[in-house]
Amino acid sequence: MEKLQYQGHLHTLQKELMGDYYAELTASANGSGLPAAYLLIGGNPVEILRAFDILPVFPEVNALQLAVRKQSLPFIQAAEFMGYSSDNCAYVKADIGMYFGGRTTPFATIPEPSLLLCNYVGCNVYLDWFEHLADYSRRPIFQLDIPFIRTASGKPSKDDIAYVTTQLHRLIEQCEEITGRKLDQDRLREAVRLSSETGALWSKIKHLTKAHPAPYDAYFDSVTMMAPLYCLRGTQAGLDFFETAYAELQEKANAGIGALSEERFRYVIEGPPPWPHLRTFRDMFSRWSAIAVASTYSTVGGLWEFGFTHDPDSPIESIARHLLEWNLTNRNFLQRYDQIGRYIEEWDAHALVIHSVKSCRLFSAGQGDMREYFTKRGIPTLLVESDLEDPRYFSEAQMRNRIDAFFESLEHRSTQGQSVTV
Amino acid sequence: MITTTASRNLEEVIEECRTIFDIPGIEPAVAWKHAERGRKLIGCFPVYTPVEIFHAAGALPVGLAGGGNRLEIVHSDSRFQSFVCSIIKSTLEQGMTGMLDEIDGMVFHSICDSARNLASVYTRNFPNTPVEYLHYPQNFALPEAAMHLRSEYERLATFAASITGTTVTPGRLKESLSLYNRIRRLIRLLYGLRAERPHAIRTSELYSLVRVGNLTPPERHAEILVEALAAIERREGKSRDRLRILIVGSFCEQPPIDLISAVEDAGCYVVDDDFLIGRRWLIGDVDTGVSDPLLALADGYRNQSVASPVKHDLRVSQSQMLIDRARRLNADAVIVLCAKFCEPALFAYPLYRRALQAAGIPNLFLEFEEKMWMFDRVKNEIETFVESMLFA
Ligand code: SF4
Numbered sequence: 001m002e003k004l005q006y007q008g009h010l011h012t013l014q015k016e017l018m019g020d021y022y023a024e025l026t027a028s029a030n031g032s033g034l035p036a037a038y039l040l041i042g043g044n045p046v047e048i049l050r051a052f053d054i055l056p057v058f059p060e061v062n063a064l065q066l067a068v069r070k071q072s073l074p075f076i077q078a079a080e081f082m083g084y085s086s087d088n089c090a091y092v093k094a095d096i097g098m099y100f101g102g103r104t105t106p107f108a109t110i111p112e113p114s115l116l117l118c119n120y121v122g123c124n125v126y127l128d129w130f131e132h133l134a135d136y137s138r139r140p141i142f143q144l145d146i147p148f149i150r151t152a153s154g155k156p157s158k159d160d161i162a163y164v165t166t167q168l169h170r171l172i173e174q175c176e177e178i179t180g181r182k183l184d185q186d187r188l189r190e191a192v193r194l195s196s197e198t199g200a201l202w203s204k205i206k207h208l209t210k211a212h213p214a215p216y217d218a219y220f221d222s223v224t225m226m227a228p229l230y231c232l233r234g235t236q237a238g239l240d241f242f243e244t245a246y247a248e249l250q251e252k253a254n255a256g257i258g259a260l261s262e263e264r265f266r267y268v269i270e271g272p273p274p275w276p277h278l279r280t281f282r283d284m285f286s287r288w289s290a291i292a293v294a295s296t297y298s299t300v301g302g303l304w305e306f307g308f309t310h311d312p313d314s315p316i317e318s319i320a321r322h323l324l325e326w327n328l329t330n331r332n333f334l335q336r337y338d339q340i341g342r343y344i345e346e347w348d349a350h351a352l353v354i355h356s357v358k359s360c361r362l363f364s365a366g367q368g369d370m371r372e373y374f375t376k377r378g379i380p381t382l383l384v385e386s387d388l389e390d391p392r393y394f395s396e397a398q399m400r401n402r403i404d405a406f407f408e409s410l411e412h413r414s415t416q417g418q419s420v421t422v
Numbered sequence: 423m424i425t426t427t428a429s430r431n432l433e434e435v436i437e438e439c440r441t442i443f444d445i446p447g448i449e450p451a452v453a454w455k456h457a458e459r460g461r462k463l464i465g466c467f468p469v470y471t472p473v474e475i476f477h478a479a480g481a482l483p484v485g486l487a488g489g490g491n492r493l494e495i496v497h498s499d500s501r502f503q504s505f506v507c508s509i510i511k512s513t514l515e516q517g518m519t520g521m522l523d524e525i526d527g528m529v530f531h532s533i534c535d536s537a538r539n540l541a542s543v544y545t546r547n548f549p550n551t552p553v554e555y556l557h558y559p560q561n562f563a564l565p566e567a568a569m570h571l572r573s574e575y576e577r578l579a580t581f582a583a584s585i586t587g588t589t590v591t592p593g594r595l596k597e598s599l600s601l602y603n604r605i606r607r608l609i610r611l612l613y614g615l616r617a618e619r620p621h622a623i624r625t626s627e628l629y630s631l632v633r634v635g636n637l638t639p640p641e642r643h644a645e646i647l648v649e650a651l652a653a654i655e656r657r658e659g660k661s662r663d664r665l666r667i668l669i670v671g672s673f674c675e676q677p678p679i680d681l682i683s684a685v686e687d688a689g690c691y692v693v694d695d696d697f698l699i700g701r702r703w704l705i706g707d708v709d710t711g712v713s714d715p716l717l718a719l720a721d722g723y724r725n726q727s728v729a730s731p732v733k734h735d736l737r738v739s740q741s742q743m744l745i746d747r748a749r750r751l752n753a754d755a756v757i758v759l760c761a762k763f764c765e766p767a768l769f770a771y772p773l774y775r776r777a778l779q780a781a782g783i784p785n786l787f788l789e790f791e792e793k794m795w796m797f798d799r800v801k802n803e804i805e806t807f808v809e810s811m812l813f814a
């Protein structure tokens with residue numbers, strides 16, 4: 001088969017930007033850069049760090065970079081040697097293995113943290129992960145306790161918002177201690193404004209895949225854009241990237257240019273990607289001319305496409321809302337069913353693919369129920385299993401067979417009009 | 423039904439307890455419900471539930487503890503994957519096979535991602551059972567945490583009242599708090615007694631005495647505990663030269679009781695454990711002399727509760743607390759006994775291991791599943807471990 005090409009201007013620009021970001025990490029590690037704070041992707045207050053010139057470091061992004069470069073396994077094994085279980089989230093294991101391996105990676109030297117900012121937004125593993133890092137590094141930790149969305153309204157309560165706002169003020173105090181500077185309100189407002197505009201552009205980009213054909217793949221290309229969305233949100237460079245991205249993708253949409261030369265199947269995909277085998281996995285869909293028009297994974301750190309934006313006029317409260325309500329990780333599992341349902345309908349998809357990863361129970365625990373829910377509603381649904389970080393759980397032949405069987409039956413279905421579950 | 427006769431010996435009391443709880447379902451609680459019109463049951467998933475609130479609303483809080491090793495998982499394993507712990511699946515299985523039909527409300531808590539998603543799946547599959555999800559604070563240094571938890575408890579009280587029709591007034595709540603304070607004191611006495619004279623009560627017996635509270639009204643549970651304490655005093659037995667073991671890691675899904683016995687049969691005294699830890703989560707009495715008992719209960723969670731892998735109180739080092747506990751109890755070794763796929767327990771282990779090694783305390787890591795019924799391999803491992811210590 002001819003090797004498919006997915007590279008475009010955006011990918012090159014992203015590589016440059018991420019290269020710069022990682023150079024900043026290395027500079028920080030060498031003592032010539034900014035102080036670093038570790039924090040997590042799922043809804044976070046990175047704008048506060050930016051206002052203090054504290055460099056955000058995302059252990060999840062580092063872990064996935066290791067996996068993409070096929071470097072994660074030795075670190076995972078090193079952590080397992082320390083007593084971590086084969087059943088624990090492998091992001092944590094890769095990161096801890098790397099931490100004890102001198103924090104050197106092929107893309108950067110990861111600085112020691114001046115602050116461990118554990119933004120507990122849904123994922124309980126976050127708490128373990130940062131508790132362990134605090135134990136190993138003996139650096140200060142701040143636990144940001146974000147109440148989960150747990151009532152039928154699907155909204156945080158007034159108490160929740162007040163509770164989180166109070167904590168954000170305490171976080172600011174801690175940043176003041178670390179940097180020896182008072183918070184500059186204008187800088188915070190500016191960072192929040194940049195986030196707000198970035199989020200608005202990202203939302204517009206997301207809606208572009210409603211076009212037929214979709215101008216980019218909302219899973220495999222979204223992950224390219226997610227790195228700057230998280231690592232550079234709240235900066236001008238981040239905003240510039242999204243301006244370019246939107247212009248480029250909108251032009252494609254207007255011109256009716258699709259991401260694939262032919263678009264036969266439009267699907268929604270749920271779950272994180274198999275980072276160690278990303279390219280192989282992508283090809284399994286491309287060869288069927290199947291494109292992801294929406295993905296839940298691209299909302300882990302923020303759900304912008306349904307109307308949320310940060311508000312520079314009330315920066316702290318809007319950060320609190322982002323943390324509480326407007327990201328996938330802090331929303332309950334049934335809200336995810338609704339989210340997927342909207343994607344299927346509004347983005348005009350024919351099928352749902354669930355990539356169930358062993359590492360991440362936040363995502364995966366109960367996805368069999370999700371499959372049942374959508375199948376009953378007549379949505380052809382495929383559930384495949386592997387992992388997001390550990391290369392050992394990807395069985396290529398089996399995965400390919402299942403995906404082939406699924407699209408074959410979809411093909412058949414389009415002529416026969418019957419339902420499919422694989 | 424248990425009949426109290428002052429002279430029952432401990433074996434008889436335990437036998438009664440086992441008939442009550444050693445079943446795959448919740449029939450004794452259902453029998454309580456049906457004994458009088460209007461009675462309600464609220465199912466409490468582990469680890470810790472402020473059961474006083476439900477009791478004050480007139481409901482019986484039912485402690486869910488999975489399906490044991492006699493419930494076959496037939497339906498729920500298509501909903502939850504192979505890498506999810508068993509209690510998630512067995513609880514859903516109980517629901518799907520009608521065993522929880524008499525439950526009038528369910529509560530889950532923010533203990534782990536699997537239990538969190540189960541709360542959603544349960545809600546969807548059983549639309550006639552109201553489900554609550556409780557967020558426990560995870561920043562214990564934060565003074566506001568208790569107030570926020572109080573607002574959670576208030577929602578729980580409203581939930582309970584909507585099921586039973588009885589409002590949780592401060593007066594009623596104080597009465598319930600006193601009753602559960604008493605139960606916790608009795609359990610603490612039993613635990614203290616076992617640590618001091620482990621030959622006087624086996625761990626499997628102690629376990630039964632606590633576990634029976636899952637399906638028994640608390641008033642009756644208190645009577646059983648009192649009776650057991652008296653029976654232990656009458657018991658004869660001599661202390662033997664055995665290894666003193668501390669077991670941690672089984673705070674949620676429960677190991678089969680025969681597995682607990684197997685540890686003892688290998689020649690150990692278990693001097694402390696965290697089985698059914700929710701029943702003794704609060705380590706002191708909740709103050710009932712205050713005007714806001716709900717806040718007192720919430721404050722108990724923040725400032726007076728046990729260390730647990732589902733709680734991330736960084737004011738103290740969890741592993742250091744384990745070391746201190748082992749030393750205080752004069753334990754020779756620690757067994758970390760984790761439910762298979764239990765993420766919080768498995769994550770606790772590397773920190774425990776590191777600290778135990780540094781402190782020179784031998785330790786053994788074991789995994790179990792509630793549905794195990796053959797223990798040969800685990801038994802072997804325990805025996806080898808014990809031998810290696812005895813002949814070291
Ligand atoms: S469990 Fe999932 S969300 Fe949590 S750290 Fe692991 S990969 Fe991230």
Ligand code: SF4
Nearest residue numbers: 507534674675764765
């Ligand atoms: S056994 Fe562990 S993983 Fe399973 S529900 Fe309980 S705490 Fe969660």
